[in-house]
Amino acid sequence: MLSTDPPPIPAGHKAARWEAHARDHLMMWVHTGRAHVRLADGERHRVDEGTGIWLPPGPDHEMWTEAGSVAVPVSVPAAAVPDAPDRVVRFAVEDRWRDWLVARYAQGMRRHDGPRTSDLLAVLTAAGPELPRTGAPADDPPAVPRAGAAAAVARELRRQPALDHTLEEWAAATACSPSTLRRQFHHGTGLSFARWRALWRLSVARDHLTAGGTVADAAARAGFAGRQSFARAFRERYGTAPRDYAARVGALAPARPRPRAPAHSSDPPRATGPVRSQGVAGWNELTWIYRGEGRSRVGDASFATRRGDAVWAPAGTEYESLLPAGSIAVPLGDVCADCVHVPEPVKARFPPSWDTYLLHCSVSGNTLLHPTGYHVRHIVGVFDAQLAVERARTVPMPTDVRARAVADGFLRRVGAGDAAHDVPPEVHAAFRRETGMTFASWRHAARMRIARDLLVGGTAPSAVAGQVGYGRVANFSRAFSRFHGTAPREWQAHELEAPAGRGAGGYAAGAPLRAAANSSA
Numbered sequence: 001m002l003s004t005d006p007p008p009i010p011a012g013h014k015a016a017r018w019e020a021h022a023r024d025h026l027m028m029w030v031h032t033g034r035a036h037v038r039l040a041d042g043e044r045h046r047v048d049e050g051t052g053i054w055l056p057p058g059p060d061h062e063m064w065t066e067a068g069s070v071a072v073p074v075s076v077p078a079a080a081v082p083d084a085p086d087r088v089v090r091f092a093v094e095d096r097w098r099d100w101l102v103a104r105y106a107q108g109m110r111r112h113d114g115p116r117t118s119d120l121l122a123v124l125t126a127a128g129p130e131l132p133r134t135g136a137p138a139d140d141p142p143a144v145p146r147a148g149a150a151a152a153v154a155r156e157l158r159r160q161p162a163l164d165h166t167l168e169e170w171a172a173a174t175a176c177s178p179s180t181l182r183r184q185f186h187h188g189t190g191l192s193f194a195r196w197r198a199l200w201r202l203s204v205a206r207d208h209l210t211a212g213g214t215v216a217d218a219a220a221r222a223g224f225a226g227r228q229s230f231a232r233a234f235r236e237r238y239g240t241a242p243r244d245y246a247a248r249v250g251a252l253a254p255a256r257p258r259p260r261a262p263a264h265s266s267d268p269p270r271a272t273g274p275v276r277s278q279g280v281a282g283w284n285e286l287t288w289i290y291r292g293e294g295r296s297r298v299g300d301a302s303f304a305t306r307r308g309d310a311v312w313a314p315a316g317t318e319y320e321s322l323l324p325a326g327s328i329a330v331p332l333g334d335v336c337a338d339c340v341h342v343p344e345p346v347k348a349r350f351p352p353s354w355d356t357y358l359l360h361c362s363v364s365g366n367t368l369l370h371p372t373g374y375h376v377r378h379i380v381g382v383f384d385a386q387l388a389v390e391r392a393r394t395v396p397m398p399t400d401v402r403a404r405a406v407a408d409g410f411l412r413r414v415g416a417g418d419a420a421h422d423v424p425p426e427v428h429a430a431f432r433r434e435t436g437m438t439f440a441s442w443r444h445a446a447r448m449r450i451a452r453d454l455l456v457g458g459t460a461p462s463a464v465a466g467q468v469g470y471g472r473v474a475n476f477s478r479a480f481s482r483f484h485g486t487a488p489r490e491w492q493a494h495e496l497e498a499p500a501g502r503g504a505g506g507y508a509a510g511a512p513l514r515a516a517a518n519s520s521a
Helices: 095-109 118-126 148-159 167-173 178-189 193-210 215-222 227-238 242-252 352-366 378-392 401-412 425-435 439-456 461-467 473-484 488-497
Strands: 012-014 024-032 034-038 044-048 051-055 062-065 070-077 089-092 275-278 283-291 293-298 301-306 309-313 318-322 328-336 346-349
Touching: 024 034, 024 044, 024 095, 024 118, 024 352, 044 051, 062 070, 070 095, 070 352, 095 118, 095 283, 095 328, 095 352, 148 167, 148 178, 148 193, 148 352, 167 178, 167 193, 167 401, 178 193, 193 215, 193 227, 193 242, 215 227, 215 242, 227 242, 283 293, 283 318, 283 352, 293 309, 301 309, 309 318, 309 378, 328 352, 328 378, 346 378, 352 378, 378 439, 401 425, 401 439, 425 439, 439 461, 439 473, 439 488, 461 473, 461 488, 473 488
Parallel strands: none
Antiparallel strands: 012 062, 024 051, 024 070, 034 044, 034 062, 051 089, 275 318, 283 309, 283 328, 293 301, 293 318, 309 346
């Protein structure tokens, strides 16, 4: 299904022995969800979102993540950190350190930029007491819905648990009905929306207390209106008052050797530019601007980049990303030129809702922690599909708030077919007034634009039919022929023979990424 919503993140597992671990430390922290580590002696550690684990050099271990989770492992040479802990340490990662850790991970993945690993100890220095093992309900935090509007709502509440929108307001923001959103939450979690949000907030508050935060801060961070209501809900969930829980956690926290604090340990330093990477002959490189903005130069082409941009650099060209302080570029992967032909630099933009999935792609493509059967070439399809949907927005878009939400909702689920759309009369009127088309005609035009771009990208017509919502290829061929005056296969053959045009800004706006005949990309 073609969608501007990211695909679900599958569970991952460390695919092979981490041979370097015998001589290197390993720091792994969980960006989203939950991970597990089992040591050679059978000792097992659960690593929750917003926490991490430090493993000293020694015997190998098992590591895996649950579905929907992203864990970021970083190998740390022992020689670079002589003051590092010599035992397993679990620690909290404050929000202000997350982007800094992503920047350090990205730096370590670049071929020609030696990873600066000595300052990774700053995270342990700033983390506060080592996290103790604490008892909590087995379903804490609660399961997260993985599909539909409920997944988007859950994603936002996991980022900002204090958001206090009603179910009806969330439904309007995600262009679905309240009954559909309510049903998706119950189907995906077994809980009502209100109960799921309450349990998630309590889990956030508990983690904050575990990391050494105050009761007042935990209540405010989790979105509780008052300390009394927070204390009552916390006691019902965990069997103890928040203040007593915080005191018990503080008493249980064992002392641990504190590494020598770098000068900047109180606050993470800002990532700085420029970041340069010399392309390697035979490999196309995909880099994503995770934070900030700057300029990129690929060969002779130069263009502005900002948060969410992903740039393909053709094999053998020099790639340079000029980033000011605070900006971060993350390598998503390298794909061999024999598998995929990238004729010119190509740029597509991913919305913030893709951040977690793209970080998962980077970790999967650059480390041993990835899903079974994962291959970095899959990012080609993700990139092409996003580029096609992005270009579909050149079909006139309504400016009316409700009509724009309906249009964006359709583009997010364009591959779902012609299911009945419960669109109010005033939204139909806004489409006619602001786009010159009925909603049905606008939907058809957007589908045809996406289909055209996928065909130009080399996707087979039979696959395009399903991606734009047609159950039968014959129906798609008829619709495409009526709209464009030629059959999909003929259109594709003609376009693939034509030279790729250069778009504005120094990159090929529609240059296809063509897979080799023997490639499964």
